[in-house]
Amino acid sequence: MSDPRDKVSQGLGLDALHDAVLPTYARADITVVRGDGCRVWDYEGGEYLDFVAGIAVVGLGHCAPAPLAAAREQLERLWHASNLYWTEPMLRLASLLADRFEGGRSFFCNSGAEANEAALKIARKATGRTRIVALEGGFHGRTLGSLSATGQPAKWEGFGPLVPGVSFAKPNDVESLEAALAPAGDTALVLLEPILGEGGVIPLEREFAQATAERAREIGALLCVDEVQAGMGRTGTFFAFEQLGIEPDLVTLAKGLANGLPMGALLAGERAAPGFVPGDHGSTFGGNPVVAAAACATVESIDDELLRHVRERGEQLASGLGGLPGVQDVRGRGLLLGATLDRPVGPVVDAARAQGLLVLSAGSDVLRLTPPLVVSADEVDQALGILEAVLA
Numbered sequence: 001m002s003d004p005r006d007k008v009s010q011g012l013g014l015d016a017l018h019d020a021v022l023p024t025y026a027r028a029d030i031t032v033v034r035g036d037g038c039r040v041w042d043y044e045g046g047e048y049l050d051f052v053a054g055i056a057v058v059g060l061g062h063c064a065p066a067p068l069a070a071a072r073e074q075l076e077r078l079w080h081a082s083n084l085y086w087t088e089p090m091l092r093l094a095s096l097l098a099d100r101f102e103g104g105r106s107f108f109c110n111s112g113a114e115a116n117e118a119a120l121k122i123a124r125k126a127t128g129r130t131r132i133v134a135l136e137g138g139f140h141g142r143t144l145g146s147l148s149a150t151g152q153p154a155k156w157e158g159f160g161p162l163v164p165g166v167s168f169a170k171p172n173d174v175e176s177l178e179a180a181l182a183p184a185g186d187t188a189l190v191l192l193e194p195i196l197g198e199g200g201v202i203p204l205e206r207e208f209a210q211a212t213a214e215r216a217r218e219i220g221a222l223l224c225v226d227e228v229q230a231g232m233g234r235t236g237t238f239f240a241f242e243q244l245g246i247e248p249d250l251v252t253l254a255k256g257l258a259n260g261l262p263m264g265a266l267l268a269g270e271r272a273a274p275g276f277v278p279g280d281h282g283s284t285f286g287g288n289p290v291v292a293a294a295a296c297a298t299v300e301s302i303d304d305e306l307l308r309h310v311r312e313r314g315e316q317l318a319s320g321l322g323g324l325p326g327v328q329d330v331r332g333r334g335l336l337l338g339a340t341l342d343r344p345v346g347p348v349v350d351a352a353r354a355q356g357l358l359v360l361s362a363g364s365d366v367l368r369l370t371p372p373l374v375v376s377a378d379e380v381d382q383a384l385g386i387l388e389a390v391l392a
């Protein structure tokens, strides 16, 4: 069989290889080859200011020194041992996360969807119940369980039957939550994002989050906060739920956890943790030592100073966005921001990229910005300047 890389060296270029990839994504036509801090470069040498950060992943910036050094050192020592044994980076990471989510015990996996799958399973085992309540517009992943709890019917099309027993409530609507919880006695898990990221950057209100947490506790259901997109300092606190005044039983993390190496985690508090015993769940690569070493360095880097920086840069970006032509409203917290536009967002994303700025959409008219947490005031101004030119 011919080596596809030969085609590149024969001058056919990477475009000739696109058909070798299943088209699950509508990718922009650039091939990213290098990253440094808040910038990436494409195959042709084009430079971009990166306000996508791998979709809220590369919090410390591309090739950030601390996780890079930790992963590199671990690569020289041990790549993989399996979960039949303990490894030091995995244990250190579990302990660092237990410091952040007091007393929480970790299960490690490779992605956000897997972390949410683990949440669904542990909730069933811990409560002996089956029903799940989630939010309309919420997003929890693409595996069948996490997809079933994703409140976006367009994403279900063609993949049924889904996991049964999932009800959806409208975000920030307590009555709708009550309706979704009936019959209350059979609900195992209430699963929610503190800010619905993919669903349009919709922050949960404190009152709604607190009423939900209280109700879940009353009826004996577990509460899981999906911090896959909003966690790891992105909203200006380590977990976004800290700003909502709630104490979840379960937290899921992924994206920013290892600054771009693939890792997910389920953190379980005391009401949920007894749900799993040996043999109940697993993952060959979960807690891999190289990835866990990078995650330890990442978690350790998210200190009070960085969190203050996130809040300050977030305020700068939000107030700048609010003054741009065609921006109708700005939502979100810290550096997870969405701006509703008076026009379709797709062409705006394309035009910004053509001018050297990578940005995201969320739905048809929301511009989503998730830059690295280390973004500088100058870089925020540069991004706002490009967006102003694109929207004018």
Ligand code: PLP
Pocket: 110, 111, 112, 113, 114, 116, 139, 140, 141, 142, 193, 197, 198, 226, 227, 228, 229, 230, 254, 255
């Ligand atoms: N949960 C949330 C809130 C997300 O934003 C995402 C991905 O965008 C996921 C879960 C799924 O994560 P992954 O793509 O790593 O499976």
